[in-house]
Structure formats: C-alpha cells, structure tokens
Amino acid sequence: MRYVVGCTEDKRGREAISLALALARSLAAPTHAEIELVHILPGVQPAAAATRSERVYQEFLEQAAQKWMDRALALVPSSMVARTHIRFAASMAEGLLEAVSAFKADLVVVGAASTGPLRRFTVGSVANALLHSSPVPVALAPSGYLPPREITRITCALGTRTGADSVLEAAVDSAAVRHVPLRLISLVAMDKEKHHGDRIDAAREHARQTLETAIAGVRNRTIVTADVAQGRSTEAAVDALDWDESEIVLLGSSRLAERSRIFLGSTANKMLRALPVPIVVIPRFYVPVPAGANHGYV
Numbered sequence: 001m002r003y004v005v006g007c008t009e010d011k012r013g014r015e016a017i018s019l020a021l022a023l024a025r026s027l028a029a030p031t032h033a034e035i036e037l038v039h040i041l042p043g044v045q046p047a048a049a050a051t052r053s054e055r056v057y058q059e060f061l062e063q064a065a066q067k068w069m070d071r072a073l074a075l076v077p078s079s080m081v082a083r084t085h086i087r088f089a090a091s092m093a094e095g096l097l098e099a100v101s102a103f104k105a106d107l108v109v110v111g112a113a114s115t116g117p118l119r120r121f122t123v124g125s126v127a128n129a130l131l132h133s134s135p136v137p138v139a140l141a142p143s144g145y146l147p148p149r150e151i152t153r154i155t156c157a158l159g160t161r162t163g164a165d166s167v168l169e170a171a172v173d174s175a176a177v178r179h180v181p182l183r184l185i186s187l188v189a190m191d192k193e194k195h196h197g198d199r200i201d202a203a204r205e206h207a208r209q210t211l212e213t214a215i216a217g218v219r220n221r222t223i224v225t226a227d228v229a230q231g232r233s234t235e236a237a238v239d240a241l242d243w244d245e246s247e248i249v250l251l252g253s254s255r256l257a258e259r260s261r262i263f264l265g266s267t268a269n270k271m272l273r274a275l276p277v278p279i280v281v282i283p284r285f286y287v288p289v290p291a292g293a294n295h296g297y298v
Helices: 011-025 052-074 092-103 125-133 164-178 196-218 234-239 266-274
Strands: 002-006 034-042 081-089 107-111 138-141 153-157 182-189 224-231 247-252 279-282
Touching: 002 011, 002 092, 011 034, 011 052, 011 107, 011 138, 034 052, 034 092, 052 081, 081 092, 092 107, 092 125, 107 125, 125 138, 153 164, 164 182, 164 196, 164 247, 164 279, 182 196, 182 234, 196 224, 224 234, 234 266
Parallel strands: 002 034, 002 107, 034 081, 107 138, 153 182, 153 247, 182 224, 247 279
Antiparallel strands: 138 279
C-alpha cells in the first residue's frame, strides 16, 4: 500500500499523518506500507521560474518548507518506509492528484478544514476538490484526530442504489486483511417522510441482504454485523449509533460520479457533519491496482 499524505504546516497536516500511520499500522505487515509525505507549494519549480527574483523566492519557499517536512518525517516511526516531497502546482488539490499519479498511490490522506469542531469534519476546499475528482480512495482525518494503538473496527455505510457493491467489496477486503470486525449500517432519516415504517422495513431488509453478501466475501476471516439507525435527520441517525474512536468509516461515491471517480452525494455530505471518526470515500466502481491484491483497499 502506498499513501500520499497532504502535509500542511498546521494541525491538519499532523492529523493527516496520524491517520496514515493508523492505517499503515493496522495492516498485517505494516512494513509493506509506504508513506509519501507531500507538501504543495504554489507556482512553478525554481528552475522553471521566469525571472531571477521569482526563482529566488521559490527557492526560499522550498527551503522553508523543507524544515517543516523534516519535522513531519520525524513523526513517522523508523520502522515504516516514509519519504518527503515538496512539489509545485497551481493548487494543493492539483498537486496531490499529480503526486497520486506519479507515485502510483493507493490512497490520498488529508485533514479536515482547520475551522472544524473537535472530532468533526468541515470539508475545506482541498478535500472538496479531491472528493470530486480523485481516482483513488480519499481518507479524511477529523479535527483533533490522534492515532489509536490500532484500528478496532471498520464501519461501512451502505445505500440501496447502483454502485453500492464497490464500497461493500472495499469494506469486506479492508476488514478481512486487518482481521477486525466489519459493521454495516443503514441510515433512515424520517424528516418529511410519512411512511416511516415502510422505510425502516426496507432498510432492515437491505441490511440483511448486504450482511449475507459480506459474510460470503469475508470467508470466515472476521466478524460481520449490521445495524439500522433512524432519526429525524441523517445527522440524528448517525448520532444514534455507537462510535469507537479507533474505528474508520467507509463511504461510497454518489451515483453521479464518473466511473472510478469520487463524487460525494447529499447523504454522505450530511454524514460528514456528524461523524466523529475518520472516513474513507471509495470511488464509484473502484478496482484497486493490481486487482485482487491481498492488501485491502485502504
């Protein structure tokens, strides 16, 4: 597994590194994870600068950024493979996507916006751009995130529309390779709905069917459970569930997303405002490369 981590000179960068470390440590063989710490500077590389003054300024930015990247690298245990990179691009999102392509990464990791409340998400411009264009899963660390000793559970939020199979497969594989329990959840928001009973029954039936599919996919490698949560809103339904600080949540991309691209739907956006744990958003119809590799999707 190769992770591209968006490193900014603030707590968002540290939280992104914390999430990458948590994901890497949870693998059966953490030494197989490679962490690419990437800092994006605006503009062009010094060698491509149009004027001498611009070149000198870009070199100054690069030297200053290297000091931060040295501190960032020190956060990674010496037992893990990690490298630092300073790249230039028109925007941080563009630079991270270029790094994903250049390093053939399996996952891109970023922190929530710095204005977010503790243990909650506020999706900033960088995360928002990645969630609309990334060809690989995007992991988001909530504000104030600290890496647990280990990931204890993976929760998968499943909808009933086309494309849900991608996130279910990713959740099954990721839980099984880590030997942690997998929880499937269906949310029922009852606001502005008259037929609550019908919706709850449909959600429970969907949970039962997906549970059977997940059990078959896990092949006795871990425990699978299913929960149906209801509330007056999506946020209330999320709050009705119990959450472990050392778990992660997998969400699928909207049906509006292009194949193997991410587009966060309205329900997932609402969940973001309520979730207190890291999330990983899986592109629609995503297949990891190499397909079938026994290292999980995240």
